[in-house]
Amino acid sequence: MSTPRQLRAREVLRVLIADDQALVRGAIASLLDLEPDLEIVSQVGRGDEVLEAARSTRPDVALLDVEMPGLDGIAVARLLREQVPECRSLIVTTFGRPGYLRLALEAGALGFVVKDTPSGQLAAAVRRVAAGDTVVDPALAAESLVMGASPLSARETDVLIALRQGGTTAEVARLLRLSEGTVRNHLSAAIGKTNARNASEAARIAAENGWLLTP
Amino acid sequence: MSTPRQLRAREVLRVLIADDQALVRGAIASLLDLEPDLEIVSQVGRGDEVLEAARSTRPDVALLDVEMPGLDGIAVARLLREQVPECRSLIVTTFGRPGYLRLALEAGALGFVVKDTPSGQLAAAVRRVAAGDTVVDPALAAESLVMGASPLSARETDVLIALRQGGTTAEVARLLRLSEGTVRNHLSAAIGKTNARNASEAARIAAENGWLLTP
DNA sequence: ATCTGGCGGTGACAAATGTCATAACGGGTG
DNA sequence: CACCCGTTATGACATTTGTCACCGCCAGAT
Numbered sequence: 001m002s003t004p005r006q007l008r009a010r011e012v013l014r015v016l017i018a019d020d021q022a023l024v025r026g027a028i029a030s031l032l033d034l035e036p037d038l039e040i041v042s043q044v045g046r047g048d049e050v051l052e053a054a055r056s057t058r059p060d061v062a063l064l065d066v067e068m069p070g071l072d073g074i075a076v077a078r079l080l081r082e083q084v085p086e087c088r089s090l091i092v093t094t095f096g097r098p099g100y101l102r103l104a105l106e107a108g109a110l111g112f113v114v115k116d117t118p119s120g121q122l123a124a125a126v127r128r129v130a131a132g133d134t135v136v137d138p139a140l141a142a143e144s145l146v147m148g149a150s151p152l153s154a155r156e157t158d159v160l161i162a163l164r165q166g167g168t169t170a171e172v173a174r175l176l177r178l179s180e181g182t183v184r185n186h187l188s189a190a191i192g193k194t195n196a197r198n199a200s201e202a203a204r205i206a207a208e209n210g211w212l213l214t215p
Numbered sequence: 216m217s218t219p220r221q222l223r224a225r226e227v228l229r230v231l232i233a234d235d236q237a238l239v240r241g242a243i244a245s246l247l248d249l250e251p252d253l254e255i256v257s258q259v260g261r262g263d264e265v266l267e268a269a270r271s272t273r274p275d276v277a278l279l280d281v282e283m284p285g286l287d288g289i290a291v292a293r294l295l296r297e298q299v300p301e302c303r304s305l306i307v308t309t310f311g312r313p314g315y316l317r318l319a320l321e322a323g324a325l326g327f328v329v330k331d332t333p334s335g336q337l338a339a340a341v342r343r344v345a346a347g348d349t350v351v352d353p354a355l356a357a358e359s360l361v362m363g364a365s366p367l368s369a370r371e372t373d374v375l376i377a378l379r380q381g382g383t384t385a386e387v388a389r390l391l392r393l394s395e396g397t398v399r400n401h402l403s404a405a406i407g408k409t410n411a412r413n414a415s416e417a418a419r420i421a422a423e424n425g426w427l428l429t430p
Numbered sequence: 431a432t433c434t435g436g437c438g439g440t441g442a443c444a445a446a447t448g449t450c451a452t453a454a455c456g457g458g459t460g
Numbered sequence: 461c462a463c464c465c466g467t468t469a470t471g472a473c474a475t476t477t478g479t480c481a482c483c484g485c486c487a488g489a490t
Contacts, residue, residue, distance in 0.1 A: 021309065026334020027242030030249060045331075094236065116260075119241020153466060167412040169447070182468050188448055198476085199447080200415035201382040368437070384477070395476095397439050403478055413446085414477075 013130045016042040016059035016087070018050050018076065020068045028063065028092075028122070035123045047071030054084045060130045064109070066093040066100055074100065074107045074213060081108030090129045092122075096140045099210025111135035151193045152211055159186040160203045161212050169199070228345050231257040231274035231302070233265050233291065235283045243278070243307075243337070250338045262286030269299045275345045279324070281308040281315055289315065289322045289428060296323030305344045307337075314425025316351065326350035366408045367426055374401040375418045376427050384414070 015038055019025040022045060029040045042057040044050055048070035054062060062080060064073035071079075077089035090111035091104045104112050111129040113122070114137050125135045152160070162172040169187065173180045187199045196202035206212050230253055234240040237260060244255045257272040259265055263285035269277060277295060279288035286294075292304035305326035306319045319327050326344040328337070329352055340350045367375070377387040384402070388395045402414045411417035421427050 021330040023307070023328075023330045023332055023334050023337060024239055024242065027239065027246040030334070031242040031245040034245060092238070113238075115236040115238045117238055119238050119245070122238060155467065167416045178467095179469060181470060184446095184448065185450095185468080188450090191448075197382045198415075200413075370438070393438090394440070396441070399476095399478065400439075400480095403480090406478075 012037055012039050013061060013126065014039055014041045014057070014059045015126060016040075016044070016050070016054060016057065016062040018044045018047065018062065018068060018073065019065040019092070020045050031119055032123060032126065038123060038126060045069075047073060047076050050076045051079055051083065054080060054087050059087050061126050062087050062089050063092050063126070064089055066091060066095075066097075066104075072213060074103050074109070077104060077109040078107040088129045088132070090125060090135070095208075096137070097208065097210030098140065100213070101136065101140055101210075103210065103213055105134075105136075112140070113137050114140060152190055152206060156186045156190045156193075157206070157212060159183055160190055160206050163187070163199060163203050164207070164212070227252055227254050228276060228341065229254055229256045229272070229274045230341060231255075231259070231265070231269060231272065231277040233259045233262065233277065233283065233288065234280040234307070235260050246334055247338060247341065253338060253341060260284075262288060262291050265291045266294055266298065269295060269302050274302050276303050276305055276341050278305050278307050278341070281306060281310075281312075281319075287428065289318050289324070292319060292324040293322040303344045303347070305340060305350070310423075311352070311354070312423060312425030315428070316425075318425065318428055320349075320351075328352050367405055367421065368401075371401045371405045371408075372421070372427060374398055375405055375421050378402075378414060378418050379422070379427070 015032060017025055017029055017040060019028065025043055025045065029043060032038045033040055041059050042053040044053050045068075047068040050062065050064070050071075062076075064076050066073040068076075073091055073093070077091065080087050080089055088111075089107075089109040090113070091100070091109045092113055092115060093100060094115050096114045101112050110132070111125055111134065113125055113135065117137065128135050158176060159172060162175045163169075165175075169180055169183050172178075173183045176183070187202070190206070191197070191199060191202045194202045194205040196205050203212075230247060232240055232244055232255060234243070240258050240260065244258060247253045248255055256274050257268040259268050260283075262283040265277065265279070265286075277291075279291050281288040283291075288306055288308070292306065295302050295304055303326075304322075304324040305328070306315070306324045307328055307330060308315060309330050311329045316327050325347070326340055326349065328340055328350065332352065343350050373391060374387060377390045378384075380390075384395055384398050387393075388398045391398070402417065405421070406412070406414060406417045409417045409420040411420050418427075
């Protein structure tokens with residue numbers, strides 16, 4: 001039934017895996033290695049190591065975690081699109097942040113699945129992305145539509161990001177070279193837009209919606 | 216090639232896997248299935264489904280994620296210890312919270328590894344736990360010693376937990392049936408003990424240290 | 431029985447945070 | 461050009477949050 005006579009060069013799909021948790025990375029590799037038409041050609045644990053690995057091992061598909069040290073998976077997808085365009089990106093992430101999906105697609109990723117999709121479907125997603133189809137988690141797609149894009153302005157986003165790292169507003173002001181009053185203004189706007197009741201809740205809500213990635 | 220003539224009863228170790236992320240769960244299963252002496256007898260995605268699965272499938276070792284809906288992995292380990300004592304527990308967690316380790320050992324878990332240990336070592340950890348040895352991530356063990364037990368009183372812990380769910384102190388007070396002033400006092404104490412600069416930072420620090428699990 | 435120390439609680443006070451009005455500046459857009 | 465929007469900034473003000481002194485309770489020690 002399969003077609004042994006079609007001796008295309010593209011019979012075996014070369015796959016790169018990027019995930020910061022070694023155990024998960026190895027486990028996914030062993031899962032995909034069971035498929036005869038998939039070959040794991042590279043495994044990396046940091047976002048900023050993907051590009052070099054992709055250049056040297058020429059994968060057809062890159063499985064990218066979003067949360068990684070060095071560089072997040074969405075930024076990596078953007079780089080791959082520009083510099084290694086023959087490698088398609090499939091984002092595989094822990095949290096179903098609706099905003100991540102939109103950013104990922106804008107960054108040129110073809111696929112987006114969350115880590116609690118059935119493990120049997122991953123190989124199928126890889127094949128479809130390799131073929132040029134887009135693969136998107138349906139539940140997340142729906143949520144992403146209602147949620148829409150981030151309502152936060154660029155500066156408001158910066159302030160929330162800084163707030164999650166340094167603690168107080170005074171420190172945020174110093175970090176961003178702003179006056180304290182300005183920081184409070186941005187925070188007040190962000191609190192209103194996120195329907196939060198204080199700054200830390202606003203930061204939490206924004207993070208949960210995937211609005212704190214620099215686009 | 217395998218050894219059909221060595222018909223020992225204990226030749227194959229029966230393993231249960233509990234993790235809320237289906238993809239990770241399946242991937243770990245396929246990783247361990249490569250080992251001829253390990254057999255995956257059960258996979259569950261919720262903490263409160265483990266006990267029933269353990270009773271019906273009689274595993275030798277249970278791999279338990281800490282973060283799970285229904286019941287956290289440490290509480291599950293405690294239950295297994297009491298009600299299915301022949302099943303040893305191995306905690307496999309995403310975050311290396313030092314406090315988790317201590318709680319896990321107190322709950323009767325024999326092993327504790329974080330998800331960024333090399334994937335090749337997982338099978339070895341399973342075998343050692345099955346044999347009754349304790350397996351602990353060395354880096355985490357050292358950190359756990361310096362960190363020690365939680366400095367927070369029971370009530371302070373309650374307040375921080377409530378703060379992470381409801382937003383403002385007023386809501387925390389209503390949730391816990393306390394006066395607002397009392398909540399502020401507990402928070403002040405917690406802020407001092409954690410060297411934080413405001414309540415939300417204290418909550419974050421306590422969570423990162425694994426001090427917010429009800430022991 | 432009395433002392434003592436930790437914990438939980440109350441109220442007063444100080445400091446930080448959130449809100450609002452206002453204004454100047456620059457970049458786009460009609 | 462006039463206009464709108466985002467950014468930065470200031471000052472005034474209400475509210476929330478953090479700190480502290482003090483009190484009552486209970487358990488263990490003396």
